[in-house]
Amino acid sequence: xxxxxxxxxxxxxxxxxxxxxxxxxxxxxxxxxxxxxxxxxxxxxxxxxxxxxxxxxxxxxxxxxxxxxxxxxxxxxxxxxxxxxxxxxxxxxxxxxxxxxxxxxxxxxxxxxxxxxxxxxxxxxxxxxxxxxxxxxxxxxxxxxxxxxxxxxxxxxxxxxxxxxxxxxxxxxxxxxxxxxxxxxxxxxxxxxxxxxxxxxxxxxxxxxxxxxxxxxxxxxxxxxxxxxxxxxxxxxxxxxxxxxxxxxxxxxxxxxxxxxxxxxxxxxxxxxxxxxxxxxxxxxxxxxxxxxxxxxxxxxxxxxxxxxxxxx
Amino acid sequence: xxxxxxxxxxxxxxxxxxxxxxxxxxxxxxxxxxxxxxxxxxxxxxxxxxxxxxxxxxxxxxxxxxxxxxxxxxxxxxxxxxxxxxxxxxxxxxxxxxxxxxxxxxxxxxxxxxxxxxxxxxxxxxxxxxxxxxxxxxxxxxxxxxxxxxxxxxxxxxxxxxxxxxxxxxxxxxxxxxxxxxxxxxxxxxxxxxxxxxxxxxxxxxxxxxxxxxxxxxxxxxxxxxxxxxxxxxxxxxxxxxxxxxxxxxxxxxxxxx
Numbered sequence: 123x124x125x126x127x128x129x130x131x132x133x134x135x136x137x138x139x140x141x142x143x144x145x146x147x148x149x150x151x152x153x154x155x156x157x158x159x160x161x162x163x164x165x166x167x168x169x170x171x172x173x174x175x176x177x178x179x180x181x182x183x184x185x186x187x188x189x190x191x192x193x194x195x196x197x198x199x200x201x202x203x204x205x206x207x208x209x210x211x212x213x214x215x216x217x218x219x220x221x222x223x224x225x226x227x228x229x230x231x232x233x234x235x236x237x238x239x240x241x242x243x244x245x246x247x248x249x250x251x252x253x254x255x256x257x258x259x260x261x262x263x264x265x266x267x268x269x270x271x272x273x274x275x276x277x278x279x280x281x282x283x284x285x286x287x288x289x290x291x292x293x294x295x296x297x298x299x300x301x302x303x304x305x306x307x308x309x310x311x312x313x314x315x316x317x318x319x320x321x322x323x324x325x326x327x328x329x330x331x332x333x334x335x336x337x338x339x340x341x342x343x344x345x346x347x348x349x350x351x352x353x354x355x356x357x358x359x360x361x362x363x364x365x366x367x368x369x370x371x372x373x374x375x376x377x378x379x380x381x382x383x384x385x386x387x388x389x390x391x392x393x394x395x396x397x398x399x400x401x402x403x404x405x406x407x408x409x410x411x412x413x414x415x416x417x418x419x420x421x422x423x424x425x426x427x428x429x430x431x432x433x434x435x
Numbered sequence: 436x437x438x439x440x441x442x443x444x445x446x447x448x449x450x451x452x453x454x455x456x457x458x459x460x461x462x463x464x465x466x467x468x469x470x471x472x473x474x475x476x477x478x479x480x481x482x483x484x485x486x487x488x489x490x491x492x493x494x495x496x497x498x499x500x501x502x503x504x505x506x507x508x509x510x511x512x513x514x515x516x517x518x519x520x521x522x523x524x525x526x527x528x529x530x531x532x533x534x535x536x537x538x539x540x541x542x543x544x545x546x547x548x549x550x551x552x553x554x555x556x557x558x559x560x561x562x563x564x565x566x567x568x569x570x571x572x573x574x575x576x577x578x579x580x581x582x583x584x585x586x587x588x589x590x591x592x593x594x595x596x597x598x599x600x601x602x603x604x605x606x607x608x609x610x611x612x613x614x615x616x617x618x619x620x621x622x623x624x625x626x627x628x629x630x631x632x633x634x635x636x637x638x639x640x641x642x643x644x645x646x647x648x649x650x651x652x653x654x655x656x657x658x659x660x661x662x663x664x665x666x667x668x669x670x671x672x673x674x675x676x677x678x679x680x681x682x683x684x685x686x687x688x689x690x691x692x693x
Contacts, residue, residue, distance in 0.1 A: 135693075179524040181692040199526040207524035213516045215446070217453035229442040230525045274521055 130187035212271035216260035447539020490555035506591025
């Protein structure tokens with residue numbers, strides 16, 4: 123059973139003084155996320171990521187379509203007890219301390235008193251806010267607020283967690299900690315759905331990603347699939363100061379950097395290249411399938427969509 | 436009442452206390468002490484009348500100002516600061532949020548009124564040196580003032596559920612002023628003819644009737660308040676509050692939180 127099934131959710135806002143001018147925020151979106159996955163929802167600012175998340179959280183009503191979370195209708199209050207949500211750039215009741223805030227959210231999520239006390243302490247430790255648990259949130263930095271936001275999202279031990287730009291406002295160490303936390307959540311069997319425009323985070327963390335641009339889904343798949351080998355090419359690196367003629371003869375592009383030579387060639391030439399290096403008694407350092415980065419794939423998708431829009435196709 | 440409503444109400448009360456809303460009590464206490472001393476010196480035989488009038492009117496005005504200025508931000512501030520997102524993404528229904536907010540503010544005003552009432556009785560004792568049996572009527576006037584607060588809280592919440600804090604304040608305060616002359620409006624509507632009469636009467640009955648809830652002058656003159664009026668006003672205020680809150684819920688249930 124998919125943890126998230128988005129069945130044609132779409133959103134058009136009516137704008138202007140008389141609310142008569144339609145503005146498309148999200149074209150019909152179909153997407154399924156399996157249980158236990160870390161799923162990245164990627165797109166530039168204004169692509170429709172937050173609108174999608176808000177519709178799933180019941181904060182914005184879709185123009186059409188529906189969704190199922192954990193096998194139930196997404197508007198079912200029972201479902202909401204099993205999901206956690208971190209909004210983008212979260213802001214909380216600043217007159218509360220971190221401890222009081224989590225206790226309040228625990229109450230709203232229906233966590234019983236004794237268990238709540240224990241859970242609050244646990245998540246405070248988990249996000250590294252134990253030392254400041256008695257400090258009012260108005261004195262928190264942006265990074266600390268983000269940690270408090272993550273804490274409230276996982277407080278009630280949800281099966282499904284939604285993070286909207288979770289790395290936003292965090293320093294490199296904080297980002298690393300959030301990545302570790304997300305991997306930990308996955309190990310606990312939870313499903314993590316997070317939106318981001320930081321592609322390195324998505325590449326490092328996600329089992330699968332979806333790319334959205336101008337309210338339209340542009341691609342979905344495993345990171346490995348999307349960044350699969352570039353037209354079946356490999357990269358061969360060996361020790362040496364000049365490119366071997368026999369390798370060049372295989373149609374490879376060679377680049378010499380100090381004591382190493384790097385050659386890019388067709389995957390079908392791999393065996394011939396190894397034989398050539400052996401013949402010339404050169405030390406082979408590495409052979410790796412050449413992959414495109416998620417960033418390259420992402421940029422290519424966006425450029426493609428802009429070209430398509432430009433030509434009216 | 437659902438536990439979630441109680442939690443939201445408690446948090447709203449806590450917010451008001453931590454935002455130092457109850458500090459108005461200090462201003463109230465200073466004002467009333469000064470007024471009592473002043474009245475004691477200049478009034479002859481009517482000290483009781485003046486202190487009751489002044490005290491209860493102050494309780495009403497202080498409370499109305501607090502009800503409006505907290506009430507208008509109850510929903511819009513939560514949307515603007517996005518604190519609402521982490522509440523409504525939990526198993527909290529939108530109507531529970533509105534009702535919880537209402538009870539939180541109403542609770543704040545009841546506590547506020549309780550302390551101001553102590554101030555009024557203190558000032559009365561200072562000026563008149565003793566209580567009379569008729570002074571118990573002050574409690575009825577205070578009860579009616581609390582009923583007024585309930586209506587104002589619900590109106591502020593209603594306007595806050597769809598408009599900006601500034602407009603909400605303008606709308607709520609305007610209705611408070613118009614409602615304070617509701618009896619005159621109804622009388623005026625009775626003087627008109629034809630369709631105008633229908634419209635004017637409808638409008639006169641639509642605005643909250645705060646004039647019926649104002650017995651300050653009667654109480655100051657030691658005139659009794661009939662149990663029938665107490666019942667009638669209780670029913671009217673609760674009904675009007677429930678209707679207004681229902682309106683706020685209906686609007687808020689359909690609102691996109693962009």
